[in-house]
Amino acid sequence: MEHSTNTAGILEIGGVDVSTLKKEYGTPLYVYDVGRIRQNARAFVETFEQEGIPAQVAYASKAFSSVAMIQVADEEKLSLDVVSEGELYTALEAGFPVKKIHMHGNNKSRAELKMAVDAKIGCIVVDNFYEIALLEEILEEENTTMDVLLRVTPGIEAHTHDYILTGQEDSKFGFDLTSGQADRAFTSLLESTGMNVIGLHCHIGSQIFETSGFLMATRKLFDIMKKWKEEYSFEAKVLNLGGGFGIRYTEEDDPLSLNEYARALMSEVKFQSEKQNYPMPEIWIEPGRAIVGDAGITLYEAGSVKEIEGVRTYLSVDGGMTDNIRPALYDARYDIKAAERMNEEERRTYAIAGKCCESGDMLIWDATLPDITPGDTLAVFSTGAYGYSMSNNYNRFPKAAVVFVENGSHQLVIRRESFDEVTRFDLNFKTGGDTDEKRLY
């Protein structure tokens, strides 16, 4: 990841040195370079604008949902993808324009759907037959309508980790194209009085580097759209090709630039619409990781060092799988630096361990760093996506704080959790006592 270092050899983020941030907010600390978030958003938005292609770039807020982040997404003219009541609630709290919110989910509850309908969000991406029936019922009760996209699984096996693959037939998401499931779902939408189907959606997976999977999915969607045009005179206004654009975590990753991803999609949609003589639909995409991933850094303080002669040296930090579960979950790889000694020779190999009582709580197995002493500050790069949003309280560690930096200023946007907050749902249980008694704190 690109970063700057000041003359004292200290890492700077958004014009602020990490020593200042550590002193002010403590560690572990998620730090976001807001300029970088804006740059990523603009790379997508401006590529479509330059070509004059009507498009919506919806930030997939699951990557990092917070009021401040959603306000930045709004400032950058993004739309928003939410997958739960909690993410929708956050968006509403942030004052995000409701018509630009799209809701996803493979098991949306009645409450979730009702909340979306009551909030009058822009669009719901319908995922299964149960949801179609439920949404129809709610719309009838409320005597209103809702724009919907039909989520299909185009049968694409993208090259990424199995747990972040979503476009293959054997998936919990969406309607399968080959078995006729998607046709049945589509006709039930056409018959619906409340649901107004405006187009199709697919998402083939996450952290994808090549464009071939996206292009293949686009072709498959055009084939079905063409069929439905011939059979039902239906013309999709919107083609949502999902997110999943890969980013660089380590030197081994070689993603395309964000403009290249957008350009590739645009030219395939244009090509297909000309070839199939199909009116050009609006292109919607849903990048999450590509907007926030490389804008985030996590700062840790180094603690214990355990050397096992001839095996490895463990260097433990004051966070781990509670603030970044991705290495444990997906074998994800990250880069690390001694953030206040950036110019020193990196001549030691360390296995960077987290604090949890779990052998798998490892952040990096083979980090090259200068000699580290307890108290040193370490920075792990590209932790902006699915770090805070997947953080947890295992071993009752409080969740870390989040700071935004931009143009030399820094601002706390999520407070560090306190122990009172960690135990806030706990109630007393005393044998023979009143089990309903609320704990006071």
Ligand SMILES: Cc1ncc(COP(=O)(O)O)c(C=O)c1O
């Ligand atoms: C439907 C949908 N859209 C968008 C995304 C965002 O993916 P990414 O963060 O990889 O861009 C996801 C997550 O994979 C998703 O499931």
Ligand SMILES: N[C@@H](CCCC[NH3+])C(=O)O
């Ligand atoms: N959370 C995953 C990706 C899944 C995205 C949501 N469909 C990650 O950290 O890579």
